[in-house]
Amino acid sequence: MAIHKLDFGEFDEIDYQLIAIHTSLEDYRLAYFINQKLFINLSKNENEILINIKEGETKFTRFYSFDVEKGISWNLIQNKNEVIQQKNNNSQNLFSNVTMEVATKVYLLSEFKKVDYFLKIENLDETKNLEAILTQLNTIDNLSTAYQIDINKIKAKNNLIF
Template sequence: MAIHKLDIGEFDEIDYHLIAIHTSLEDYRLAYFINQKLLINLGKSKDEVHIQIKGGATEFSRFYYDDNENNIEWNLIQNINEVIQQNEETTHDLFSDTIIKMATKVYLLPEFKKADYFLKIENSNDTINVSKIKQILNTIDEISTAYTIDTDQIKSKNNLIF
Protein backbone atom coordinates (compact mmCIF):
# COMPACT_ATOMS: atom_id res chain seq x y z
CA MET A 1 0.00 0.00 0.00
CA ALA A 2 1.48 3.32 -1.09
CA ILE A 3 1.62 6.30 1.23
CA HIS A 4 0.84 9.69 -0.28
CA LYS A 5 2.12 12.80 1.42
CA LEU A 6 0.91 16.31 0.69
CA ASP A 7 3.23 19.24 1.11
CA ILE A 8 1.54 22.35 2.50
CA GLY A 9 3.88 24.45 0.34
CA GLU A 10 2.11 23.18 -2.76
CA PHE A 11 -1.07 24.97 -1.71
CA ASP A 12 0.76 28.19 -0.91
CA GLU A 13 2.08 28.66 -4.45
CA ILE A 14 1.09 31.81 -6.27
CA ASP A 15 0.07 31.00 -9.83
CA TYR A 16 -1.03 34.44 -10.99
CA HIS A 17 0.36 37.81 -12.04
CA LEU A 18 -1.03 41.07 -10.72
CA ILE A 19 -0.99 44.45 -12.46
CA ALA A 20 -2.08 47.59 -10.59
CA ILE A 21 -3.92 50.20 -12.65
CA HIS A 22 -4.34 53.89 -11.80
CA THR A 23 -7.22 55.55 -13.65
CA SER A 24 -10.32 57.66 -13.09
CA LEU A 25 -12.40 55.55 -15.50
CA GLU A 26 -15.47 53.63 -14.46
CA ASP A 27 -14.98 49.86 -14.39
CA TYR A 28 -17.03 49.11 -17.51
CA ARG A 29 -15.15 51.72 -19.58
CA LEU A 30 -11.79 50.43 -18.39
CA ALA A 31 -12.84 46.88 -19.33
CA TYR A 32 -13.84 48.16 -22.78
CA PHE A 33 -10.45 49.79 -23.41
CA ILE A 34 -8.58 46.74 -22.11
CA ASN A 35 -10.65 44.48 -24.39
CA GLN A 36 -9.73 46.65 -27.38
CA LYS A 37 -6.01 46.75 -26.67
CA LEU A 38 -5.40 43.19 -25.43
CA LEU A 39 -7.90 41.53 -27.78
CA ILE A 40 -9.69 39.75 -24.95
CA ASN A 41 -13.36 39.76 -23.94
CA LEU A 42 -13.73 40.86 -20.31
CA GLY A 43 -17.38 40.76 -19.25
CA LYS A 44 -19.15 41.78 -16.05
CA SER A 45 -19.21 38.87 -13.65
CA LYS A 46 -22.22 38.13 -11.47
CA ASP A 47 -19.84 36.79 -8.84
CA GLU A 48 -18.47 39.93 -7.26
CA VAL A 49 -15.67 39.80 -4.72
CA HIS A 50 -17.14 39.88 -1.20
CA ILE A 51 -15.09 41.29 1.67
CA GLN A 52 -16.22 41.29 5.29
CA ILE A 53 -14.92 44.01 7.59
CA LYS A 54 -15.87 44.97 11.12
CA GLY A 55 -18.03 47.85 9.89
CA GLY A 56 -20.01 45.69 7.49
CA ALA A 57 -19.61 43.92 4.18
CA THR A 58 -18.84 45.21 0.72
CA GLU A 59 -18.59 43.88 -2.80
CA PHE A 60 -15.97 44.79 -5.38
CA SER A 61 -16.94 44.72 -9.04
CA ARG A 62 -15.28 42.10 -11.18
CA PHE A 63 -14.90 41.60 -14.91
CA TYR A 64 -13.87 38.13 -16.03
CA TYR A 65 -12.68 36.37 -19.18
CA ASP A 66 -11.66 32.72 -19.50
CA ASP A 67 -9.34 32.13 -22.46
CA ASN A 68 -9.66 28.36 -22.87
CA GLU A 69 -7.34 28.27 -25.88
CA ASN A 70 -4.35 29.60 -23.96
CA ASN A 71 -5.48 28.41 -20.52
CA ILE A 72 -5.52 31.95 -19.09
CA GLU A 73 -8.07 33.51 -16.74
CA TRP A 74 -8.35 37.32 -16.71
CA ASN A 75 -9.91 39.23 -13.80
CA LEU A 76 -10.30 43.00 -13.60
CA ILE A 77 -11.14 43.85 -10.00
CA GLN A 78 -12.03 47.13 -8.37
CA ASN A 79 -9.74 48.07 -5.44
CA ILE A 80 -11.69 50.88 -3.75
CA ASN A 81 -15.26 50.72 -2.49
CA GLU A 82 -17.32 52.27 0.29
CA VAL A 83 -19.18 50.77 3.23
CA ILE A 84 -22.02 52.87 4.59
CA GLN A 85 -22.50 52.43 8.32
CA GLN A 86 -25.58 53.62 10.15
CA ASN A 87 -25.26 54.83 13.72
CA GLU A 88 -28.48 55.53 15.54
CA GLU A 89 -28.10 57.92 18.44
CA THR A 90 -30.65 58.03 21.22
CA THR A 91 -30.13 61.40 22.88
CA HIS A 92 -32.96 63.50 24.22
CA ASP A 93 -32.45 66.84 22.60
CA LEU A 94 -33.14 68.69 19.39
CA PHE A 95 -31.39 66.04 17.30
CA SER A 96 -32.79 62.99 19.02
CA ASP A 97 -33.41 59.83 17.09
CA THR A 98 -31.19 60.89 14.23
CA ILE A 99 -29.57 58.34 12.03
CA ILE A 100 -26.02 59.15 11.10
CA LYS A 101 -24.66 57.53 7.98
CA MET A 102 -20.92 57.34 7.61
CA ALA A 103 -19.13 56.14 4.51
CA THR A 104 -15.85 54.35 5.02
CA LYS A 105 -13.47 53.51 2.20
CA VAL A 106 -12.56 49.86 1.96
CA TYR A 107 -9.68 48.47 -0.11
CA LEU A 108 -9.39 45.01 -1.62
CA LEU A 109 -5.63 45.20 -1.04
CA PRO A 110 -5.07 47.83 1.67
CA GLU A 111 -1.31 47.88 1.12
CA PHE A 112 -1.92 49.34 -2.37
CA LYS A 113 -4.40 52.12 -1.56
CA LYS A 114 -3.41 54.28 -4.53
CA ALA A 115 -4.31 51.63 -7.13
CA ASP A 116 -7.84 51.89 -8.52
CA TYR A 117 -8.03 48.45 -10.19
CA PHE A 118 -6.10 45.22 -10.42
CA LEU A 119 -5.72 42.99 -13.43
CA LYS A 120 -5.20 39.46 -12.13
CA ILE A 121 -3.89 37.07 -14.77
CA GLU A 122 -3.98 33.41 -13.86
CA ASN A 123 -1.84 31.29 -16.13
CA SER A 124 -0.89 27.78 -15.18
CA ASN A 125 1.80 27.34 -17.84
CA ASP A 126 3.42 30.84 -17.90
CA THR A 127 3.00 31.46 -21.63
CA ILE A 128 2.23 35.17 -21.38
CA ASN A 129 4.56 38.14 -21.28
CA VAL A 130 3.38 40.29 -18.36
CA SER A 131 5.76 43.16 -19.15
CA LYS A 132 4.30 43.36 -22.68
CA ILE A 133 0.78 43.48 -21.24
CA LYS A 134 1.88 46.25 -18.87
CA GLN A 135 3.31 48.22 -21.79
CA ILE A 136 0.08 47.84 -23.77
CA LEU A 137 -1.99 49.00 -20.79
CA ASN A 138 0.20 52.09 -20.45
CA THR A 139 -0.66 53.04 -24.05
CA ILE A 140 -4.31 53.59 -23.05
CA ASP A 141 -4.67 57.37 -22.69
CA GLU A 142 -7.10 57.18 -19.78
CA ILE A 143 -4.73 55.06 -17.65
CA SER A 144 -2.30 57.15 -15.62
CA THR A 145 -0.01 54.23 -14.95
CA ALA A 146 0.01 50.45 -14.81
CA TYR A 147 2.70 48.39 -13.09
CA THR A 148 3.26 44.84 -11.96
CA ILE A 149 3.08 43.97 -8.30
CA ASP A 150 5.47 41.57 -6.67
CA THR A 151 3.16 38.96 -5.13
CA ASP A 152 5.50 38.61 -2.15
CA GLN A 153 4.57 42.18 -1.11
CA ILE A 154 0.88 41.36 -0.80
CA LYS A 155 -0.14 40.90 2.82
CA SER A 156 -3.85 40.31 2.19
CA LYS A 157 -3.50 37.50 -0.38
CA ASN A 158 -6.69 35.86 0.83
CA ASN A 159 -8.73 38.68 -0.70
CA LEU A 160 -7.54 37.54 -4.13
CA ILE A 161 -8.99 34.07 -3.76
CA PHE A 162 -12.24 33.91 -5.71
Protein backbone atom coordinates (compact mmCIF):
# COMPACT_ATOMS: atom_id res chain seq x y z
CA MET A 1 0.00 0.00 0.00
CA ALA A 2 1.37 3.43 -0.97
CA ILE A 3 1.76 6.20 1.58
CA HIS A 4 0.72 9.69 0.49
CA LYS A 5 2.24 12.70 2.18
CA LEU A 6 0.99 16.25 1.99
CA ASP A 7 3.48 19.07 1.89
CA PHE A 8 2.03 22.13 3.60
CA GLY A 9 4.37 24.30 1.53
CA GLU A 10 2.09 23.71 -1.42
CA PHE A 11 -0.79 25.39 0.39
CA ASP A 12 1.25 28.51 1.19
CA GLU A 13 1.88 29.15 -2.49
CA ILE A 14 0.96 32.67 -3.52
CA ASP A 15 -0.79 32.46 -6.85
CA TYR A 16 -2.03 36.02 -7.26
CA GLN A 17 -0.85 39.53 -8.02
CA LEU A 18 -2.05 42.53 -6.03
CA ILE A 19 -2.33 46.03 -7.45
CA ALA A 20 -2.95 49.08 -5.25
CA ILE A 21 -5.18 51.79 -6.72
CA HIS A 22 -5.40 55.40 -5.50
CA THR A 23 -8.48 57.23 -6.82
CA SER A 24 -11.43 59.38 -5.84
CA LEU A 25 -13.79 57.43 -8.12
CA GLU A 26 -16.71 55.45 -6.75
CA ASP A 27 -16.28 51.67 -6.91
CA TYR A 28 -18.81 51.09 -9.70
CA ARG A 29 -17.27 53.82 -11.90
CA LEU A 30 -13.78 52.45 -11.32
CA ALA A 31 -14.98 48.95 -12.25
CA TYR A 32 -16.54 50.36 -15.44
CA PHE A 33 -13.29 52.08 -16.48
CA ILE A 34 -11.20 49.00 -15.66
CA ASN A 35 -13.56 46.90 -17.79
CA GLN A 36 -13.03 49.27 -20.71
CA LYS A 37 -9.24 49.38 -20.42
CA LEU A 38 -8.51 45.71 -19.67
CA PHE A 39 -11.37 44.13 -21.66
CA ILE A 40 -12.70 42.19 -18.70
CA ASN A 41 -16.19 42.07 -17.20
CA LEU A 42 -16.06 43.11 -13.54
CA SER A 43 -19.50 43.00 -11.94
CA LYS A 44 -20.62 43.56 -8.37
CA ASN A 45 -20.42 40.39 -6.31
CA GLU A 46 -23.12 39.66 -3.75
CA ASN A 47 -20.51 38.06 -1.43
CA GLU A 48 -18.94 41.11 0.12
CA ILE A 49 -15.93 40.72 2.38
CA LEU A 50 -16.96 40.79 6.05
CA ILE A 51 -14.48 42.04 8.67
CA ASN A 52 -15.18 41.98 12.41
CA ILE A 53 -13.41 44.36 14.78
CA LYS A 54 -14.11 45.28 18.40
CA GLU A 55 -16.23 48.30 17.35
CA GLY A 56 -18.47 46.19 15.14
CA GLU A 57 -18.50 44.62 11.70
CA THR A 58 -18.24 46.06 8.23
CA LYS A 59 -18.45 44.85 4.66
CA PHE A 60 -16.08 45.73 1.84
CA THR A 61 -17.53 45.84 -1.66
CA ARG A 62 -16.17 43.45 -4.23
CA PHE A 63 -16.38 43.34 -8.02
CA TYR A 64 -15.54 40.02 -9.65
CA SER A 65 -14.78 38.68 -13.12
CA PHE A 66 -13.62 35.26 -14.26
CA ASP A 67 -12.02 34.60 -17.65
CA VAL A 68 -13.07 31.03 -18.47
CA GLU A 69 -10.66 30.64 -21.41
CA LYS A 70 -7.53 31.62 -19.47
CA GLY A 71 -8.66 30.69 -15.94
CA ILE A 72 -7.86 34.16 -14.59
CA SER A 73 -10.02 35.67 -11.87
CA TRP A 74 -10.15 39.40 -11.19
CA ASN A 75 -11.30 40.98 -7.90
CA LEU A 76 -11.66 44.71 -7.34
CA ILE A 77 -11.88 45.22 -3.58
CA GLN A 78 -12.58 48.29 -1.49
CA ASN A 79 -9.89 49.01 1.13
CA LYS A 80 -11.57 51.72 3.26
CA ASN A 81 -14.87 51.59 5.08
CA GLU A 82 -16.47 52.77 8.32
CA VAL A 83 -18.10 51.15 11.33
CA ILE A 84 -20.80 53.37 12.82
CA GLN A 85 -21.58 52.92 16.52
CA GLN A 86 -24.49 54.39 18.46
CA LYS A 87 -23.38 55.90 21.79
CA ASN A 88 -25.54 57.46 24.45
CA ASN A 89 -24.41 60.64 26.15
CA ASN A 90 -24.34 60.01 29.92
CA SER A 91 -23.71 63.58 31.03
CA GLN A 92 -26.39 65.73 32.64
CA ASN A 93 -26.74 68.75 30.37
CA LEU A 94 -28.92 70.15 27.62
CA PHE A 95 -28.00 67.28 25.27
CA SER A 96 -28.22 64.44 27.79
CA ASN A 97 -30.79 62.40 25.86
CA VAL A 98 -28.97 62.62 22.54
CA THR A 99 -27.62 59.48 20.88
CA MET A 100 -24.34 60.12 19.06
CA GLU A 101 -23.02 58.25 16.07
CA VAL A 102 -19.31 57.53 16.16
CA ALA A 103 -17.64 56.43 12.94
CA THR A 104 -14.45 54.37 13.01
CA LYS A 105 -12.35 53.89 9.88
CA VAL A 106 -11.64 50.26 9.00
CA TYR A 107 -9.14 49.01 6.42
CA LEU A 108 -9.02 45.67 4.65
CA LEU A 109 -5.22 45.83 4.76
CA SER A 110 -4.32 48.26 7.51
CA GLU A 111 -0.69 48.66 6.45
CA PHE A 112 -1.91 50.32 3.23
CA LYS A 113 -4.16 53.04 4.68
CA LYS A 114 -3.73 55.41 1.74
CA VAL A 115 -4.84 52.82 -0.84
CA ASP A 116 -8.47 53.14 -1.93
CA TYR A 117 -8.90 49.84 -3.84
CA PHE A 118 -7.03 46.63 -4.56
CA LEU A 119 -7.12 44.68 -7.80
CA LYS A 120 -6.37 41.04 -7.01
CA ILE A 121 -5.51 38.95 -10.08
CA GLU A 122 -5.38 35.18 -9.59
CA ASN A 123 -3.69 32.72 -11.97
CA LEU A 124 -2.15 35.44 -14.12
CA ASP A 125 -0.11 33.65 -16.74
CA GLU A 126 2.88 34.92 -18.66
CA THR A 127 0.79 35.95 -21.68
CA LYS A 128 -0.74 38.87 -19.77
CA ASN A 129 2.06 41.15 -18.71
CA LEU A 130 1.54 42.84 -15.34
CA GLU A 131 3.41 45.92 -16.51
CA ALA A 132 1.02 46.29 -19.45
CA ILE A 133 -1.93 46.03 -17.05
CA LEU A 134 -0.44 48.74 -14.83
CA THR A 135 0.17 50.97 -17.85
CA GLN A 136 -3.45 50.58 -18.95
CA LEU A 137 -4.75 51.29 -15.44
CA ASN A 138 -2.67 54.44 -15.12
CA THR A 139 -4.33 55.87 -18.26
CA ILE A 140 -7.73 56.03 -16.49
CA ASP A 141 -8.80 59.61 -15.76
CA ASN A 142 -9.24 60.47 -12.06
CA LEU A 143 -6.97 57.57 -11.09
CA SER A 144 -3.98 59.01 -9.23
CA THR A 145 -1.78 55.93 -9.46
CA ALA A 146 -1.75 52.15 -9.64
CA TYR A 147 1.20 49.99 -8.65
CA GLN A 148 2.06 46.43 -7.70
CA ILE A 149 2.28 45.45 -4.03
CA ASP A 150 4.85 42.99 -2.73
CA ILE A 151 2.66 40.23 -1.32
CA ASN A 152 5.32 39.19 1.20
CA LYS A 153 4.91 42.55 3.00
CA ILE A 154 1.21 42.01 3.73
CA LYS A 155 0.49 41.21 7.38
CA ALA A 156 -3.22 40.31 7.10
CA LYS A 157 -3.09 37.88 4.15
CA ASN A 158 -6.17 36.10 5.50
CA ASN A 159 -8.30 39.13 4.57
CA LEU A 160 -7.50 38.37 0.91
CA ILE A 161 -8.85 34.81 1.07
CA PHE A 162 -12.36 34.73 -0.36
